[in-house]
Amino acid sequence: MHLPHRFGFRRAGAMALVALVSVALPGGASVTLDRDALSRSLAASPLTEEQKVLHVLNRLGYGPRPGDVERVRSMGVAEYIARQLDPERIDDSAASARLEKLATTRMSSRELGEIYSRAVEARKKRARQDPDAAAKPKLDPAMRSDMEGQRKIGLELAQAKILGATYSERQLKEVMADFWFNHFNVFMGKGADRVLTTEYDRDVIRANALGTFPELLAATAKSPAMLFYLDNWMSIDPNAKFPERGNLRRARAKGKTPAGSAVPAKAGKRARGLNENYARELMELHTLGVDGGYTQKDVTEVARCFTGWSLRNPRGGGGFQFVPFLHDNGEKTVLGRKIPAGGGMRDGEIVLEMLANHPSTARFLATKLCRRFVSDDPPAALVARCAETYLKSKGDVRQVLAAIFTSREFYSQAAYRAKIKKPFELVVSALRATGADTIAPPVMIAALRSMGEMPFGCQPPTGYPDTSEAWVNTGALLERMNFATRLAAGEIPGTRTRLAELAPAAGSTGEMVSGLARALLRDAPSKDFVSGIERQVSSGDDQKTVRIAGLILGSPEFQRR
Helix, strand or coil, rough: CCCCCCCCCCCCCCCCCCCCCCCCCHHCCCCCCCCHHHHHHHHHHHCCCCHHHHHHHHHCCCCCCCCCHHHHHHHCCHHHHHHHHHHHHHHCCHHHHCCCCCCCHCCCCCCCCCCHHHHHHHHHHHHHCCCHHHHHCCCCCEEEEEEEHHHHHHHHHHHHHHHHHHHHHCCCHHHHHHHHHHCCCCCCCEEEEEEEEHHHHHHHHHHHCCCCCCHHHHHHCCCCHHHHHHHHHHCCCCCCCCEEEHHHHHHHCCCCCCCCCCCCCCCCCCCCCCCCHHHHHHHHHHHCCCCCCCCCHHHHHHHHHHEEEEEEEHHHHCCEEEEEEHHCCCCCCCCCEEEEECCCCHHHHHHHHHHHHCHHHHHHHHHHHHHHHCCCCCHHHHHHHHHHHHHCCCCCCCHCCCCCCCCCCCCCCCCCCCECCCCCHHHHHHHHHHCCCCCHHHHHHHHHHHHHCCCCCCCCCCCCCCCCCHHHHHHHHHHHHHHHHHHHHHCCCCCCCCCHHHHCCCCCCHHHHHHHHHHHHHCCCCCCHHHHCCCCCCCCCCCHHHHHHHHHCCCCCCCCC
């Protein structure tokens, strides 16, 4: 589904693309980038030379800032792609400096748990002191500090996401961090995940964003945030027996149950049992896909394999632990393969290895990656090649991405501006296009919530959708226009744009529209586009630049990438 075209574009004049050269990466590391295939794909593409560069900037990142198109044309598309695939070789100190002020994003889950605990105690204390406290907004200074500390955890994580995507030179890594968090979604608003999500995003998702999928899958499986979100920390063998109370701590410390001390759970106490939530989402959403060939019996058997994968003190930010006496040590059969009895924690690791290397997983992930980088309905031939690359490279994410970025399908006319920006992509691309300097204030995060994509706020495990029909509706488009208008008008606190520098110094309204459209869209606007905006701007308007910029940023053309 596509946005209706109120305006069109005419293709910009051809420009000479800098000749592609091989990229030698220092330190011995390398990315397999088929330079010949890339040269053939670029030569066969109907896009102009500037459009090819713009396409790469829009897909590998969040769109160009002023000067980016010229910079990438100068270095060459091949070198830019190779650098993005090897982000540690890119100096990102400027973006890091902006993130330094967000102290909670560098804290451990345990440290964040202490902040959360103080806030909970502050609420309890206020309730004890004043039963009617809930109706009174004023807090004493100590309580206010604790409550603000709790809110700051989620606020600063969302701010870090916006600032990283806006200012990082490692654009592909930012895109992949967003992609993988959405793929392995957790909802920050669920209980202990208020303190566990920061570490999950930083040390699990971002740390493995351009690594191998098997490593990423294993890291998410042991992540406290995922274990809590999908309830696996409570999944145990229904027939498990517990050590006597006095020996329980020693049993956990030694990783085994003391001989002769096991007793049944107390009568009358509701026993925890097998929980299939994680097992089901692991196969349906994380690996094989809904049509990946598994059955309900497989779900149950996988759930048995992950019994005993648990947490220490979730709300206090405790880490992963395997509890042997909670694990079902019997024989299991998953996808036709027998897992022998007595394997302990190894049962779950075997399942992860099986799923990560399964052909259905390769096809499922290839489809999602091609959908993100090429089109909502990705070409079947490209998906098949990417799935083959995944299997041959043992799940190397960079090799699959390289296959996409060197393909003819990626540089086709059908792929150019074929994707509708999600709200987060719209906000960040608008900040980048206008050269904005921002602190990512709370009102910006509130705008994302109004548009339907609150950072870390997706409740179902499916994550936010990545197809046009999910985002194209009257209400959503109105919220997008409201944000564009406020950004252009300078009405977002802590945010300044460079629109005055980007706008033509003088000229008619039509010339101003053409100049600003060229600066913000990086495509030469059509006559219909110019006249359409011209009709909405009065010639005597002293805020003409602001008005025009808002209409361009809110236009259907800017919604596309």
